[in-house]
Amino acid sequence: MNTSPARTGLAYLCLAAAMAIVGAYVGFSKALVIVFPVFLLAGMRFAIAAIAMAPWLRRPPGEAALDRRSHRLLFLESFFGNFLFSICMLFGIRQSTALAAGVIMAALPAVVALLSWWLLKERVGLRVAAGIACAIAGIALVAFARDAEGELASGSLVGSALLVGAVTCEALYVVIGKKLSASVGPKRISALINLWGLVLVAPFALWQLRGFSPSFIPESSWWLLLVYSIAASVVTVWLWMTGLKHVPASSAGIFTVFLPVSAAAVGAFFYGEEFTTSQAAAFALALAGVVLAAWPARSSRRPA
Numbered sequence: 041m042n043t044s045p046a047r048t049g050l051a052y053l054c055l056a057a058a059m060a061i062v063g064a065y066v067g068f069s070k071a072l073v074i075v076f077p078v079f080l081l082a083g084m085r086f087a088i089a090a091i092a093m094a095p096w097l098r099r100p101p102g103e104a105a106l107d108r109r110s111h112r113l114l115f116l117e118s119f120f121g122n123f124l125f126s127i128c129m130l131f132g133i134r135q136s137t138a139l140a141a142g143v144i145m146a147a148l149p150a151v152v153a154l155l156s157w158w159l160l161k162e163r164v165g166l167r168v169a170a171g172i173a174c175a176i177a178g179i180a181l182v183a184f185a186r187d188a189e190g191e192l193a194s195g196s197l198v199g200s201a202l203l204v205g206a207v208t209c210e211a212l213y214v215v216i217g218k219k220l221s222a223s224v225g226p227k228r229i230s231a232l233i234n235l236w237g238l239v240l241v242a243p244f245a246l247w248q249l250r251g252f253s254p255s256f257i258p259e260s261s262w263w264l265l266l267v268y269s270i271a272a273s274v275v276t277v278w279l280w281m282t283g284l285k286h287v288p289a290s291s292a293g294i295f296t297v298f299l300p301v302s303a304a305a306v307g308a309f310f311y312g313e314e315f316t317t318s319q320a321a322a323f324a325l326a327l328a329g330v331v332l333a334a335w336p337a338r339s340s341r342r343p344a
Contacts (some may be wrong), residue, residue: 054283055295063302067138082126083245086238089273096231113220121213122237132202138307143182144203146300146326150175151211171332181322
């Protein structure tokens with residue numbers, strides 16, 4: 041991959057910004073679940089993103105038509121990566137803290153490696169195995185950490201379990217995407233799975249809409265909903281794919297370190313959440329797990 045240092049630097053900036061935005065919207069979604077019912081919030085997010093990504097639905101020249109296998113993978117990609125992920129993440133963040141969410145979401149590279157070993161039979165080396173162990177230890181610490189009053193600092197064990205479920209769903213999304221991306225472009229994948237997400241959540245969203253009164257929602261929450269929808273489904277995808285044009289995928293994984301840092305920063309600076317000693321240790325373990333699981337392995341091949 042021959043690129044200039046300036047272009048490579050810009051690609052790194054795009055990858056870092058993408059993961060920082062993901063962490064930020066995970067943190068800020070806590071403010072949304074306070075005022076919006078969870079299923080309705082997910083439905084509105086998918087609907088807004090569907091409008092924004094409508095041009096991405098068109099099949100580009102040279103791309104083959106979708107076959108039965110691609111349709112099945114698109115459904116599974118959306119079921120785990122959009123529908124279940126959104127539900128687990130939104131319900132989980134409502135019963136937890138942004139700091140806890142940041143630590144738990146940092147387990148994503150380790151869970152991806154674990155599922156790749158299990159489902160795709162990919163080899164897991166000692167370094168990746170150590171990253172998985174750090175991620176598990178970090179999750180356990182943040183889930184059971186207690187504050188000065190003896191209460192769970194993470195909010196609740198149920199909230200932590202739901203966030204772990206969200207990470208698992210997102211990891212399945214990544215693993216399934218490895219097979220799907222071979223035949224369908226990334227923008228079209230994003231638009232199609234977003235539509236599936238809208239279809240899956242629509243019955244639940246319409247059920248909650250019956251008792252919903254928009255007049256009680258402050259204007260700032262509507263603006264946050266708009267920003268959340270565009271950031272989650274459009275901006276992060278564009279930034280990530282732009283960075284990947286000039287950076288090997290094996291090297292891009294390290295930039296997931298910005299996800300837990302961003303989510304924790306939102307919790308600390310916007311919600312006034314404080315680190316306990318156990319949470320600080322869990323955060324350190326989480327970051328170590330990200331680095332170990334995502335840092336590209338040294339290639340044994342020499343250039344010709």
